[in-house]
Amino acid sequence: MVTDPSQPAASIDPAGTAAPAPALSAQVRSVLAILMGSAFVMMLNETTVAVALPAVMADYAVSAATAQWLLTGFLLTMAVVMPTTGWMLERFTTRAVFAAAVGSFLVGTVLAALAPTFAVLLLGRIGQGLGTAMLLPLMLTVTMTLVPAERRGSVMGVIAVVMAVGPALGPTVAGAVLAVTTWHGIFWIMVPLVAAAGILGMMRLRNVSTPVHVPLDVLSVLLSVVAFGGLVYGLSSIGIILAGGSAALVAIGVSVAGALGLALFVGRQLRLARTESALLDLRPLAVPGFTVPLIALLVLFAALLGVMNTLPLYLQGSLLASALATGLVLMPGGLVETVLSPVAGRLFDRVGPRPVVIPGMVFAFGALAWLSTVDETTSVWQIALIHVVFSIGLAACLSPLMTAALGSLPAPLYGHGSAILNTAQQLAGAAGTAALIAIFSAVSEGSRSGGAAEAVALADGAGTAFLVAAIAVAAAGVLSLGIGRKPPAQTVAG
Incomplete structure (x- = not known):
């Protein structure tokens, strides 16, 4: 991977201070916008299907255990493909990887929308997972290559919106679609969006690396x-x-x-x-500046996905909220994170990671600790408020942690560092989701055995799961104390 020579480095004035980094060119901005737009649709897709599972089960007459493979198969595909993306980004051009990613996702989406059987629907989800697994590391690698170090925080703040807000808004979009049409509509609305992004990308995207013949x-x-x-x-x-x-x-x-x-x-x-x-260069793991923020990010990501997958079970099971209402409860937090993530990125550029991440961890821990006090009488508006506070913490943590981790690596390792980060995130997300849902189920069953009503039992399980998530975030906050406090070093020309 080589740095794009069209992006000038920050210069040094006679006094020895770094001049402000130049603004991104229109071409770079358009390339990043296309990549982020494509990734946003793909990340939105990650959580929309969960809301539609009951309808899918009814249409194909399959059990919940079988239908769950639409989620597990997607995760498995991403986990298997992402370790190979470091090799892909070295072996093939940027445009080739982008075309393969968008093409795989688009074919999978159309296949899922038209699926006559459950097996075909699952095959379509695998195609979606394949495309997502290729695009996310590509987006991070192109960003680290084209964007000067002084502006990476701001751009990564927008990427954090894609990677966190997309999944957060997925249930809202799915609930709205299911209110007016069948679950097939969830896939159809993505087709023109991804197709347009693919056409624009092939028109505007240029190669930012020189392919190297690396044997597979x-x-x-x-x-x-x-x-x-x-x-x-x-x-x-x-x-x-x-x-x-x-x-x-x-x-x-x-x-x-x-x-x-x-x-x-x-x-x-x-x-x-x-x-x-x-196939996957592990040298980034030997860099403390990469490993420490990576571990903190993984713990936070595990808590995020675990909470986001457990919260609908509590809202619909204990509070008897509808699928649409569940999505609407989570929407304000997603909007808050959309606004604040770029702000956190700009703060990172100015003051460095630790002054932004530590307060964010405090917000996230406080929100989850508050969330652990819920019961069957809790108002859905209170849940919406707690989720807003949690989203403030996420906005302050996700992009600074990603930027600090990848920014500590030399340019030739950006592709492999992105592959490691995204692969580890899939493992962390699976672990967090499985752990919190297992805790939710076990505690709920114990409460039922003790004679508690269904709503009370589900609230007990949710409260315990959210408490475990709060403890995990507290541990990530302690680990974050080991992250550097200084902003990224200015790039010196020559």
Whole structure:
């Protein structure tokens, strides 16, 4: 990966101080807008299907366990493909990877919208996951390549909107669509958006790297499938494992295979790195400036997805809110995060990560601690307010943590650093979702066994799950104290 020579570095005046970074050119802004627009639709898609599962189950006469594969299959695809994106970004041009990502997502979306059977619908979701897995690392790599260090915080603030607000608004969009049409409409509304982004992207996007002939190590690919596919499946099956039975034995076996596959995958990448032929270069993990914010980001992301997937269960089960009402409750927080994430990015450019991240962690912890006090009588408006406070914390944390992590790497490692970050996020998201839902289910069942009413039992389970999420965020806040407090160094010409 080479830096785009059309982007001038900040100059040094006679007094020795760095001059302000130049504004982004119109072409760079348009390229970033196309990538972010495409990614936003893909991230929105990640959570829309969950709201439509009951309708899908009714149409195809499948069980909840079978329908859940529309979510698990998407995650598995992303977890398996993302480790290969570092190699893709080195081996192929930017335009080629973009075309493959948008094409895969578009074909998968049309296939899902027209699906005559559940198997075809699942195949369409796999196509969507394939496209999303390629586009997200591409977006981060292009951003780190084209945007000067002095302005990365601001741009990454907008990317944080894409990566966090998209999934947050997914239930709202799905609820609105289901109010006027069938679940097929959830896929149809994405088709023209992604198609337009693909056409514009191929017209405006230029290559920002020089492809290098890096051989594809087939054994590494196979090990990554076993490792990351097995781990995501195992983490997603925590509830099944706790329930016991033959299904639990299968999940445990897959988890063990995933752990062994990961060990073998890591060992092979370390050996191949000596000859610059690793499928996923793990050298970024040896950089403390990358690893510390990465771990904090993963803990926060696990709590985010866990809460976002548990909250609808509480709202619809305990408070008896409709699917549309559930989406509307989460919408104010998504809008707040949309506004504040770019602000947090600009603050990062000015003061560095720690002064922005630490207050954000405090907001996030306070919101989740408050959320852990809910019961069956809690007002939905109170939940909306708590979610707004939580979104303020997320806005202050996500983009500074991503920027601090990737900004600590040399340019040749941007692609592999982006692949590591996105792959680890999928594992963290699966772990957080599975853990909180397992806690929610176990505590709810215990309350029912003790004679509690259904609404009370579900509220008990939700409160406990949210408390665990709050503790996890508190741990991430402590870890964030190890992140540097200074803004990124100015890039010196020459």
